[in-house]
Amino acid sequence: xxxxxxxxxxxxxxxxxxxxxxxxxxxxxxxxxxxxxxxxxxxxxxxxxxxxxxxxxxxxxxxxxxxxxxxxxxxxxxxxxxxxxxxxxxxxxxxxxxxxxxxxxxxxxxxxxxxxxxxxxxxxxxxxxxxxxxxxxxxxxxxxxxxxxxxxxxxxxxxxxxxxxxxxxxxxxxxxxxxxxxxxxxxxxxxxxxxxxxxxxxxxxxxxxxxxxxxxxxxxxxxxxxxxxxxxxxxxxxxxxxxxxxxxxxxxxxxxxxxxxxxxxxxxxxxxxxxxxxxxxxxxxxxxxxxxxxxxxxxxxxx
Numbered sequence: 001x002x003x004x005x006x007x008x009x010x011x012x013x014x015x016x017x018x019x020x021x022x023x024x025x026x027x028x029x030x031x032x033x034x035x036x037x038x039x040x041x042x043x044x045x046x047x048x049x050x051x052x053x054x055x056x057x058x059x060x061x062x063x064x065x066x067x068x069x070x071x072x073x074x075x076x077x078x079x080x081x082x083x084x085x086x087x088x089x090x091x092x093x094x095x096x097x098x099x100x101x102x103x104x105x106x107x108x109x110x111x112x113x114x115x116x117x118x119x120x121x122x123x124x125x126x127x128x129x130x131x132x133x134x135x136x137x138x139x140x141x142x143x144x145x146x147x148x149x150x151x152x153x154x155x156x157x158x159x160x161x162x163x164x165x166x167x168x169x170x171x172x173x174x175x176x177x178x179x180x181x182x183x184x185x186x187x188x189x190x191x192x193x194x195x196x197x198x199x200x201x202x203x204x205x206x207x208x209x210x211x212x213x214x215x216x217x218x219x220x221x222x223x224x225x226x227x228x229x230x231x232x233x234x235x236x237x238x239x240x241x242x243x244x245x246x247x248x249x250x251x252x253x254x255x256x257x258x259x260x261x262x263x264x265x266x267x268x269x270x271x272x273x274x275x276x277x278x279x280x281x282x283x284x285x286x287x288x289x290x291x292x293x294x295x296x297x298x299x300x301x302x303x
Contacts, residue, residue: 006059007066014072015079022083028090030134031080032056033073034116035096040064043097043109050100053137057096077120081127090130093117093155098136101169105139106147118154135191137163144182148189161193162186166201175201176217183218187225194218216259223258246287248276 052058097113099105124131164179179197198206198214226234244252257263277285
């Protein structure tokens with residue numbers, strides 16, 4: 001606003017805002033310091049379909065190209081560390097060149113920036129500044145594990161958070177699902193923090209219900225990953241649900257559901273009040289039938 005355009009801001013404008021936000025009490029800041037001239041060269045030499053999709057990354061890239069200058073966040077990174085050390089701010093190392101579609105994933109620009117973030121992770125730790133690293137948002141399913149392992153190695157095990165990743169580009173309106181699929185594998189493969197994605201992703205600003213759907217989807221992904229990693233609490237939850245289903249204990253099932261409100265709505269809408277089984281099988285409920293005859297068999301064996 002001060003200069004009329006992002007590309008007209010000065011290095012001092014940028015750093016004054018960083019210091020002001022630190023003084024205001026910001027706990028962490030996403031800093032797109034990994035973009036430099038070499039990263040831009042990799043981008044232009046190799047080419048991409050979607051170029052740059054990160055807002056912060058686009059601001060920095062546009063500023064660099066307009067001013068024919070190095071990224072001030074890269075060039076003066078030590079000054080950022082001075083501010084973060086003084087005000088105890090955690091740095092979130094942003095991936096400004098994250099892929100915006102599957103075809104752009106794991107290209108030279110993404111990896112070149114990641115190498116810079118690995119260096120900046122070490123430099124922050126040397127100053128006692130906490131760091132987390134942002135990861136890609138669109139990655140083919142078969143490349144997700146490799147991306148997680150690569151980041152963990154290059155960034156020395158620093159906490160890694162990912163924006164999904166989305167495993168296909170053709171599901172607008174359902175990107176909370178595409179991201180949950182990728183997020184599960186990412187978490188199993190080493191990601192520490194999953195960002196939620198809403199059904200409105202790529203279509204518009206999410207409303208409250210979109211946010212709710214996105215949060216529940218990412219919670220499912222995280223829980224599935226916890227199960228795969230043998231988390232005892234996660235398994236206790238699933239085992240409790242399994243027992244409640246075996247017992248046809250509907251109140252327990254609804255209470256244990258990750259979204260009790262939606263589960264109760266479906267139960268009431270799809271079944272008559274007081275039904276022991278659900279309307280999917282009714283009198284032919286597999287759980288009810290097998291439980292009955294297994295109980296009779298056990299009683300006979302006892303006699």
